[in-house]
Ligand SMILES: Nc1ncnc2c1ncn2[C@@H]1O[C@H](COP(=O)(O)OP(=O)(O)OP(=O)(O)O)[C@@H](O)[C@H]1O
C-alpha cells in the first residue's frame with residue numbers, strides 16, 4: 001500500500017486505560033512534527049457535558065439528545081492541546097475521577113460512537129501536518145482500520161495502576177486502581193482493545209521507561225513508512 005502524499009500519514013494507537021496512549025502518542029507526534037488526536041477526550045467531554053446538563057449518563061436516550069448541543073472542539077497541536085465544550089475549557093475537568101467514573105456509560109451508546117467517529121474522521125482529514133497520531137480504543141479496528149501504522153500499546157495491569165496512582169495525588173491508590181479496572185471491564189464489552197487485530201503491532205511498555213516506549217513506537221512508525229513508500 002502506498003501512502004497518498006495529499007493525506008496525512010495516520011498512526012492509529014489503541015490500548016487499555018493507563019497504558020500511556022495519550023502521553024506517548026503526544027510525545028511521538030511532537031518528535032515527528034505531526035498532529036495528535038486524543039479520542040478519549042471527546043468521550044470524556046461528552047460525559048462532562050451530560051453531567052453539566054443534569055442528564056443521567058445511564059439514560060441512553062438523554063445522552064443521545066445531548067449530542068445536538070455538544071459543541072466540542074479539540075486542537076491537534078501536540079504542544080498546545082486543549083479541549084473546549086462551547087466556551088468552557090474542560091481540559092483539566094475531564095480528567096477528574098468523577099468523569100472517569102461515568103465516561104464508559106456514555107461511550108457504550110452506539111449513536112454516540114457513530115457521531116463521534118464522524119467527528120474524528122473530519123479532524124483527521126483536516127490535518128495539514130504530514131501525519132497525525134490518533135489514540136483511543138477502536139482506532140486500529142473501526143476509526144482508521146486502513147491506517148498505514150497501527151499499534152496496540154499495552155502494559156501489565158499492575159504497572160498501569162501504579163503509573164495512574166502516581167499521577168493522581170490525593171486519591172487513594174486502591175480506589176484509582178479499582179476504577180481503572182472497572183473502566184477496562186466496561187469498555188471491553190464495547191470494543192476489543194486487549195488483543196491486537198491482524199496487522200496491528202503490539203508495543204508492551206511494562207518493562208520500558210517513558211523514553212524507551214516513545215522510541216519503540218517511533219521504530220514501528222519508521223518501519224511502516226518504509227513499507228508504504
Ligand atoms: N513507559 C512508561 N514508563 C513510565 N511511565 C509511563 C510510561 N508510559 C506512560 N507513562 C505514564 O503513565 C501515566 C498514564 O499514561 P497516559 O495518561 O498517557 O495513559 P492513557 O493510556 O492515555 O490512559 P487513559 O486511557 O486512562 O487516558 C502517565 O503519567 C504517563 O506519563
Ligand SMILES: Nc1ccn([C@@H]2O[C@H](COP(=O)(O)O)[C@@H](O)[C@H]2O)c(=O)n1
Pocket residue numbers: 017018021039040041043044103104105107135136137138139183187
Ligand atoms: N476510541 C475510544 C476512546 C475512548 N473511549 C471511551 O472514553 C473513555 C476515556 O478514554 P481515555 O483514553 O481518556 O481513557 C474510555 O474509558 C472509553 O470509555 C472509547 O470508547 N473509544
